Amino acid sequence: MGHPYDVEHATRLHVEWCRDLIDRTGLTTTNQTEPLMRAVMLELRRSIAPSAVIEIANALPALERGILLADWALEYEPDPPSSAEVFHRRVYERVKAHHSPPESLTADVFWLWVQKLPAKNAEAIRKNLPTALLGLWPDL
Numbered sequence: 001m002g003h004p005y006d007v008e009h010a011t012r013l014h015v016e017w018c019r020d021l022i023d024r025t026g027l028t029t030t031n032q033t034e035p036l037m038r039a040v041m042l043e044l045r046r047s048i049a050p051s052a053v054i055e056i057a058n059a060l061p062a063l064e065r066g067i068l069l070a071d072w073a074l075e076y077e078p079d080p081p082s083s084a085e086v087f088h089r090r091v092y093e094r095v096k097a098h099h100s101p102p103e104s105l106t107a108d109v110f111w112l113w114v115q116k117l118p119a120k121n122a123e124a125i126r127k128n129l130p131t132a133l134l135g136l137w138p139d140l
Contacts, residue, residue, distance in 0.1 A: 006062065010061060010062040010063040011063065013061050013063065014034075014061075014063045014064065015030060017037070017064075017112055017116060018030035018033040018034045018037065019033075020112055020115070020116070021033035021036070021037060021108060021109070021112060024108045024111060024112065025102050025104065025105065025108050026102070027102070032099055035095055035098060035099060036091070036095060036099055036101050036105055036109075037109055037112075038067055039091045039094035039095045039101070040091055040105060040106050040109045041064065041067055041068050041109075042067075042068070042094065043087060043090045043091050043094060044056070044068075044129075044130075044133075045068055045072060046078070046079055046090070047078060047079060047080045047081055047087065047130045047133075048078055048080065048128060048129075048130060049078050050074045050076075050078075052128035053068070053069070053072065055124055055125075055127070055128045056068065056124070056125050056128050057069050058124070059117065059121035059122070059124040059125050060113075060117075060121070060125075061117075080130040080131070080132065081130060081132045081133070082132060083132050084106065084132055084133055084135060084136055086132070087106060087130075087132060087133060088101070088103060088105070088106060091105060091106065106133065106136050107136040107137075107138070110125075110133075110136055110137050110138060111138045113125055114137075114138050
């Protein structure tokens with residue numbers, strides 16, 4: 001039995017995004033870019049209020065929405081980063097056993113979202129970013 005269309009489409013889109021991150025970051029495989037994109041998403045989730053997590057999740061495609069919300073609970077205290085560098089260190093802590101993220105990774109993921117999402121979805125994400133990360137959002 002084949003996968004339902006929605007699952008196939010979500011999977012293709014996710015792989016496409018990971019490949020686009022290869023081109024953007026200079027990494028070599030989706031085995032590198034996928035965990036790094038996931039780390040940015042999960043660290044972003046940690047950094048914002050539950051209402052902002054929901055807004056961002058609703059702006060993402062199905063598979064990315066699932067990644068963002070997996071094992072998440074509404075009952076937590078957001079821990080916004082004091083700077084983009086602090087955010088990057090947190091992302092690095094999530095992946096250091098397997099990968100070393102480029103310094104530009106968060107900006108690269110934001111670039112990807114601006115490139116791939118409808119403008120209103122990208123803007124919904126931008127509006128919900130921690131202040132410390134706004135400077136990483138691309139001006140396109």
